[in-house]
Amino acid sequence: MKKNIAIIMGGYSSEYKISLKSGNVVYDYLNKDKFNLYRIHIFKNKWVYVDDLDNETPVDRNDFSISLNGTSVKFDCVFNAIHGTPGEDGLMQAYFELLGICHTSCGFYQAALTFNKRDLLSVLKPYGIKSAPSYYLNKGDAVNESEIINTVKLPCFVKANKSGSSYGITKVYKKEELKSAIETAYKEDDEIIIEGFLEGTEVSVGVLKLKGKTTVFPITEIVTENDFFDYEAKYGGKSQEITPARINTEQLxxxxxxxxxxxxxxxxxxxxxxxxxFIGNEPYLLEINTTPGLTTESILPQQAKAAGIELGMLFEYTITEALS
Known part of the structure; x- marks a missing residue:
């Protein structure tokens, strides 16, 4: 019997359009002979199933089911394609775990931790994971510009602590630019992380549990035309994504x-x-994404292709792993 798979997409953040694109790619590429697929749009004002004619059916949030032609449809597994809140910060994961519905994401604790850049780096530091010097601010804190610059040096990055797709991030070269950069970051989040600039080769590393084994995909090198790998570089064709990365054996x-x-x-x-x-041969962690982009142009699908894994099979593997 075919399994019912809900593909959740959308979300409550600035990334919702990217998420809808990712979710629709998953819907298009998954094998419909193996799975019954349902596109579920998750927005603040509505949770709905959207059919191929764009008709909408409300989702019953009590048990995450839908009613079609008088029949209740429940889901065997949820494929999570929501970037940002509530799909990447642990909220949906906790909801599904309470309902006993398996999903393709990490657990709610891991999602919440990795979504919070400064908490993640703090947890990993004792295990020898290197990262840039950083300074933290919460909305309402006094801003001591001299102290910030003494800690992280210039240039530096001012980032929204809980945000993706480079929303709310500014590269700062002069002390006079800090205030404006902090205001930009606060538009996305009430917590900020300010990090020192690291000059070196940037890489992106995809990891997936395959048949119970932690598997690292071919690594991608990021070469941006812009000042850093910002939104335009990611989605506007202003970067090169080279897979496999041009790094030496020690770096790899x-x-x-x-x-x-x-x-x-x-x-x-x-x-x-x-x-x-990379600073020399040492990798410094910037961040972790647990719901990365899944469009045909996105980095993880590029890496899967380099590993000889077709996109539909990549998505199927994650469902199989979740169901197991």
Whole structure:
């Protein structure tokens, strides 16, 4: 009997359009001979099933079911394609775990931790995972510009602590630019992380649990035309994404080991995509995405292709792993 799979997409953040694109790619590429697929749009004002004619059916949030032609449809597994809240920060994961519905994401604790950049880096630091010098602010805190610059140096990055797709991030070169950058970050989140600039080769590392084994995909090198890998570089064609990355053997071994170590230390499941910058041969962690982009142009699908894994099979593997 075919399994009922809900593909959740949308979300409550600035990333909702990217999420809808990812979710529709999953819907298009998954084998419909093997699965009954249902596109579920999750927005603040509505949770709805959307059919191929764009008709909408409300989702019953009591048990995450829908009613079609008088029949209640429940789901065997949820494929999570929501970037940002509530799909990447642990809220949906906790909801599904309370309902006993399996899903393709990591657990709710891991999602919440990895979504919070400063908490993640703090947890991993004792395990030898290197990261840039950083400074933290909460909305309402006094801003001591001299102290910030003494801690992280210039240039630096001012980031929304809980945000993706480079929303709310500014590269700051002069002390006079800090105030404006902080205001930009606060538009996305009430917590900020300010990090020192690391100059080196940037790479993205995809990891997935396949048949119970932590598997690292071919690594992607990021070469951006812009000042950094910002929204325009990611989605506007202003970057090169080179897979496999042009790195030496020592760099490859170290970043592969670090990525697996992080995945296993945090007891991750599902996808993760970790971003690193090399200083010499040492990888420095920038962040981890647990619901990375899944369009045909996205980095993780590029890596799967380099590993000889067709996109539909990549998505099927994650469902099979979740169901097991």
């Amino acid at each position: 071994d170290k970043v592969t080991a670090a990525s697996k170590k992080i995945y296993d230390l945090l007891k991750m499941t599902g996808f993760s995509r970790s971003e690193f910058i």
